[in-house]
Amino acid sequence: MSQGNERNLALAQEQILTPAGLTEADLDKAFGELMAPGVDAADMYFQASRHESWVLEDGIVKSGSHGLDQGVGVRAVSGEKTGFAYSDEIVLPALLEASTAARAISRSGGQGTVRAWQGTQAPSLYEPTDPLETLSADDKVDLLRRLDAEARAQDPRVEQVIVSLSGLHDVVLVADSDGRLSGDVRPLVRLNVTVLAAQDGRRESGAAGGGGRTGYSFFLESDRCLEYAREAVRQAVLNLEAVAAPAGTMPVVLGPGWPGVLLHEAIGHGLEGDFNRKGTSAFSGRVGERVASPLCTIVDDGTIAGRRGSLSIDDEGTVSQKTTLIERGILTGYMQDKLNARLTGSQPTGNGRRESYAHLPMPRMTNTYMLPGPHDPEEIIRSVDRGLYAVNFGGGQVDITSGKFVFSASEAYLIEKGRVTRPVKGATLIGNGPEVLKQVSMVGNDLALDSGIGVCGKEGQSVPVGVGQPTLKVDALTVGGTEA
Amino acid sequence: MSSMTESSGRARSGLPDKATLEERVEFALNAAKRLGASAAEVSVSVEQGLSASVRRGEVETVEHRRDRGLALTVYFGRCKGSAASADFADDAVQGAVQAACDIARYTSEDPCQGLADPELLAREVPDLDLHHPWDLSVDAAIEQALACEQAAFDTDPAIDNSEGAEVDTHTGLRVYGNSNGFIGGYPASSHSISCAVLGRRGDELQRDFWFSVSRVPEALDSAASVGRRAAERTVARLGSRRVGTTSAPVLFTPQMARSLIGHFVGAVSGGNLYRKASFLVDSLGQPVFAPQVNVHEQPHLPQALGSAPFDGEGVATRSRALVESGELRGYVLNSYSARKLGMQTTGNAGGVHNLSVEPGEADFDELVSGIERGLVVTHLMGQGVNLVTGDYSRGAAGFWVENGEIVHPVEEITIAGNLRDMFRGISAVGRDVDVQGNVRTGSILVERMTIAGE
Numbered sequence: 019m020s021q022g023n024e025r026n027l028a029l030a031q032e033q034i035l036t037p038a039g040l041t042e043a044d045l046d047k048a049f050g051e052l053m054a055p056g057v058d059a060a061d062m063y064f065q066a067s068r069h070e071s072w073v074l075e076d077g078i079v080k081s082g083s084h085g086l087d088q089g090v091g092v093r094a095v096s097g098e099k100t101g102f103a104y105s106d107e108i109v110l111p112a113l114l115e116a117s118t119a120a121r122a123i124s125r126s127g128g129q130g131t132v133r134a135w136q137g138t139q140a141p142s143l144y145e146p147t148d149p150l151e152t153l154s155a156d157d158k159v160d161l162l163r164r165l166d167a168e169a170r171a172q173d174p175r176v177e178q179v180i181v182s183l184s185g186l187h188d189v190v191l192v193a194d195s196d197g198r199l200s201g202d203v204r205p206l207v208r209l210n211v212t213v214l215a216a217q218d219g220r221r222e223s224g225a226a227g228g229g230g231r232t233g234y235s236f237f238l239e240s241d242r243c244l245e246y247a248r249e250a251v252r253q254a255v256l257n258l259e260a261v262a263a264p265a266g267t268m269p270v271v272l273g274p275g276w277p278g279v280l281l282h283e284a285i286g287h288g289l290e291g292d293f294n295r296k297g298t299s300a301f302s303g304r305v306g307e308r309v310a311s312p313l314c315t316i317v318d319d320g321t322i323a324g325r326r327g328s329l330s331i332d333d334e335g336t337v338s339q340k341t342t343l344i345e346r347g348i349l350t351g352y353m354q355d356k357l358n359a360r361l362t363g364s365q366p367t368g369n370g371r372r373e374s375y376a377h378l379p380m381p382r383m384t385n386t387y388m389l390p391g392p393h394d395p396e397e398i399i400r401s402v403d404r405g406l407y408a409v410n411f412g413g414g415q416v417d418i419t420s421g422k423f424v425f426s427a428s429e430a431y432l433i434e435k436g437r438v439t440r441p442v443k444g445a446t447l448i449g450n451g452p453e454v455l456k457q458v459s460m461v462g463n464d465l466a467l468d469s470g471i472g473v474c475g476k477e478g479q480s481v482p483v484g485v486g487q488p489t490l491k492v493d494a495l496t497v498g499g500t501e502a
Numbered sequence: 503m504s505s506m507t508e509s510s511g512r513a514r515s516g517l518p519d520k521a522t523l524e525e526r527v528e529f530a531l532n533a534a535k536r537l538g539a540s541a542a543e544v545s546v547s548v549e550q551g552l553s554a555s556v557r558r559g560e561v562e563t564v565e566h567r568r569d570r571g572l573a574l575t576v577y578f579g580r581c582k583g584s585a586a587s588a589d590f591a592d593d594a595v596q597g598a599v600q601a602a603c604d605i606a607r608y609t610s611e612d613p614c615q616g617l618a619d620p621e622l623l624a625r626e627v628p629d630l631d632l633h634h635p636w637d638l639s640v641d642a643a644i645e646q647a648l649a650c651e652q653a654a655f656d657t658d659p660a661i662d663n664s665e666g667a668e669v670d671t672h673t674g675l676r677v678y679g680n681s682n683g684f685i686g687g688y689p690a691s692s693h694s695i696s697c698a699v700l701g702r703r704g705d706e707l708q709r710d711f712w713f714s715v716s717r718v719p720e721a722l723d724s725a726a727s728v729g730r731r732a733a734e735r736t737v738a739r740l741g742s743r744r745v746g747t748t749s750a751p752v753l754f755t756p757q758m759a760r761s762l763i764g765h766f767v768g769a770v771s772g773g774n775l776y777r778k779a780s781f782l783v784d785s786l787g788q789p790v791f792a793p794q795v796n797v798h799e800q801p802h803l804p805q806a807l808g809s810a811p812f813d814g815e816g817v818a819t820r821s822r823a824l825v826e827s828g829e830l831r832g833y834v835l836n837s838y839s840a841r842k843l844g845m846q847t848t849g850n851a852g853g854v855h856n857l858s859v860e861p862g863e864a865d866f867d868e869l870v871s872g873i874e875r876g877l878v879v880t881h882l883m884g885q886g887v888n889l890v891t892g893d894y895s896r897g898a899a900g901f902w903v904e905n906g907e908i909v910h911p912v913e914e915i916t917i918a919g920n921l922r923d924m925f926r927g928i929s930a931v932g933r934d935v936d937v938q939g940n941v942r943t944g945s946i947l948v949e950r951m952t953i954a955g956e
Contacts, residue, residue: 070605075777076612078609078610078611078612079608079609079610080609080610080612081582081583081584081609082583082584082605082606082608082609083583083584083585083586083602083605084583084584084585084586084598084601084602084604084605085585085586085587086586086587086588086589086594086597086598087586087587087588088588088589089588097560098557098560098562099560099561099562099563099564100562100563100564101563101564102563102564102565102566103565103566104566104567104568105568106568106569106570106588106589107589116566119566120566122564122640123561123564155604155605155607155608156608158608159608177778178777178778178779180777214777214778214779214890216778220891221778221779221890221891222890222891223779223888223890263895263918265747265916265918265952265953265954266747266954266955267747267954267955267956296557296663296665297663297700298663298665298700298709300707376567376569378563378565412885412886413884413885414884415883415884415885415897416883417709417881417883417899418709419700419707419708419709420707420708420709420739420742420899420913422883422897422899422913422914423883423897424883424884424886424896424897424916425884426884426885426886426895443891443893444886444888444893444895445886445895445916445918446883446884446886446895446896446897446916446918447916448883448897448914448915448916448954449914450914496914496915496916496954496955496956497916497954498886498895498896498897498916498917498918498952498954499895499918499952499954500895500918500919500920500952501952502747502748502749502952502954
């Protein structure tokens with residue numbers, strides 16, 4: 019497995035440094051510029067990426083786009099201070115200029131040195147494929163058309179179908195002041211189907227999709243892509259029948275998989291190292307305390323092969339890992355990048371991530387999920403007299419400091435006397451992060467991860483993430499419907 | 503306190519000039535022509551900036567930013583392809599044009615595709631006074647950020663922690679050209695000071711922020727006043743509690759009211775209309791708001807954040823009424839969506855430009871004093887807005903009002919309704935207009951919504 023990263027490092031050097039005519043001696047020179055006295059650590063993040071997208075709408079392939087981006091971000095850290103500059107030209111003069119700008123964070127003078135360059139050993143969690151090359155343009159267009167036809171064949175009430183396909187080939191190289199050189203080649207694909215259905219003047223939408231760190235053939239395996247089309251239609255048509263959602267605090271049963279966005283919002287962000295170092299999180303200083311019911315064990319795991327939120331190495335060159343955040347209800351740890359780990363005397367956990375070379379890294383989630391519990395999902399629903407069964411969600415948001423979080427159900431049903439009855443319209447659910455998981459009274463044995471669709475935003479930076487959970491019951495959560 | 507030596511960041515090479523960018527646009531247009539494209543359009547932008555943030559009296563980050571991008575679309579008859587590159591070198595631009603042409607071979611014939619109609623293109627580019635660079639050293643930026651945060655700490659002893667204060671300045675230059683002979687560009691600047699602090703009372707922790715943003719450095723609020731306001735807003739949240747599930751009038755502060763107008767813009771945008779993905783389909787001439795609501799678009803306001811002499815397709819922008827006495831007077835269209843709807847573009851490729859809701863008579867306090875029992879919303883959370891149906895359900899925080907007086911801060915509740923009813927149920931617009939955004943509005947009072955809480 020350790021060969022993976024050597025190969026990735028070689029590929030990254032070949033695709034980024036070689037075309038720019040940069041050698042390891044040039045990196046030495048740039049680090050010499052960067053490592054002023056007082057600079058504790060520094061790194062350079064080189065990136066070259068290529069992406070494409072295709073969109074079908076009104077039954078025709080309406081648009082396609084292709085993009086290239088490359089650059090280098092240079093960071094110097096002195097205590098809690100960070101100097102940062104970047105350039106979209108990967109050439110030595112630009113690298114030196116960015117280094118000079120970044121190191122100005124520390125009082126200047128003298129030049130530092132770096133140790134001999136050494137490669138990072140990390141198992142590779144995905145093939146270094148260029149997804150854009152894994153299907154011909156004809157086949158990409160054909161895929162879009164098949165999904166359009168599949169969706170329209172499902173139900174005569176389908177009025178509009180929008181299918182989008184996108185692929186990213188992202189090559190990164192991280193050089194740090196410890197002399198570590200790490201490379202990664204990260205494929206990422208995404209397919210999405212949105213459907214509008216109409217009946218008697220009422221219109222509703224549904225959407226489904228998936229993806230991962232792989233090539234486009236992922237969508238063709240067992241006709242997975244057709245499932246997205248059917249699922250989008252099912253949701254749109256179901257919503258045509260939905261009645262107003264209830265308003266108030268009640269028991270809520272969350273389905274498996276994507277509803278794990280609950281964990282991402284309710285506790286995930288609050289356990290990121292930066293907020294905890296600064297004491298701004300509702301979870302600050304609470305390691306060892308009970309923050310969830312004993313049924314809850316929650317991990318952040320960047321090591322699952324091929325998943326959207328996975329990384330062989332993070333954006334600081336740290337090898338990905340599986341970090342237990344909550345064990346049987348007890349808070350066990352935070353997610354760290356290098357800066358926050360160093361400032362709090364802990365270890366980086368492989369959670370240092372950045373949107374691109376033009377952004378600073380910070381602690382971010384990878385794939386966050388709850389381990390399965392003892393309960394049969396049917397039994398969980400039967401236990402509720404009156405409540406909500408929410409199986410699909412849009413996004414969510416959290417106020418880190420107060421701990422209040424929301425997530426918006428897009429497919430939900432009433433539970434009446436232990437049975438799932440009518441579908442209800444979408445509604446926002448609101449709760450308090452440090453309290454909500456204490457209200458978890460049943461956890462299903464049906465752990466599922468989401469289909470590979472998550473995007474997490476923090477301080478203006480977007481990164482791909484995953485979530486997952488088994489079916490679980492929260493005894494009291496506030497449902498923001500209109501039926502008071 | 504931290505003192506800094508002058509950063510060499512300031513000495514980094516400046517932005518390329520307009521003529522250089524125009525030359526890049528022409529180069530790409532010519533490349534497209536050589537590859538057989540019947541039409542093409544190219545947009546080039548460059549931006550550079552500096553931001554400095556401090557936290558608890560110490561420098562946290564100093565960022566030097568410099569971005570550029572070239573985006574182009576080629577047409578072969580009514581088929582199109584697009585590409586982008588961050589590299590402006592000849593071979594990179596040539597490569598992007600080639601990629602776009604390759605894509606156009608696989609997209610379908612669509613009669614509505616194409617450049618904007620030539621007669622609608624801007625004939626001249628009025629100077630809207632949008633470019634006011636701030637000659638700000640790293641030291642000076644840090645000094646302002648420190649003053650801002652210190653003012654917050656000095657405002658109230660309950661303020662015991664901080665997410666920091668930040669000063670940001672950037673300038674940019676954008677040039678757009680197409681094969682119908684249009685080429686135009688203009689520089690613009692934007693500067694901001696912001697601050698976010700935490701307040702504590704017992705076990706309760708709250709956070710809030712404030713900011714000032716302007717194209718003109720001298721027009722920014724003082725660093726100290728931004729810090730004070732951030733602190734006041736944070737302290738006001740201490741003591742938050744829930745309220746019982748009920749229905750009541752809801753007063754959106756100007757910053758929150760902006761989001762309501764944003765949902766309106768989304769619902770009357772061409773893309774959602776031609777897909778019939780809007781609850782306001784076919785509503786031109788219909789009463790979509792309460793009769794006292796008037797909304798105008800004012801693209802040429804000097805120095806304003808949303809001003810633009812032409813839109814993303816080179817179409818001249820014009821002042822116009824979107825809503826008069828509650829009735830919808832116009833949609834928000836680009837050339838493509840306009841053709842899909844059998845209409846003419848409204849010069850909104852890329853969005854609206856300074857949308858202003860006409861202020862009413864009452865200020866914020868007067869609006870509050872008119873509420874017998876209801877909610878003031880100062881924070882909204884989540885994405886629970888469905889423009890297809892108008893269904894609205896979002897997390898909220900703010901203040902509870904009894905007999906015209908704010909009685910306590912509120913959190914962990916939701917507000918829900920349908921935008922159609924909410925817009926028609928607007929019973930007042932305040933005169934407390936906030937101009938720090940592309941949508942300018944005062945507070946908006948919605949006569950009834952469902953509040954879910956305890």
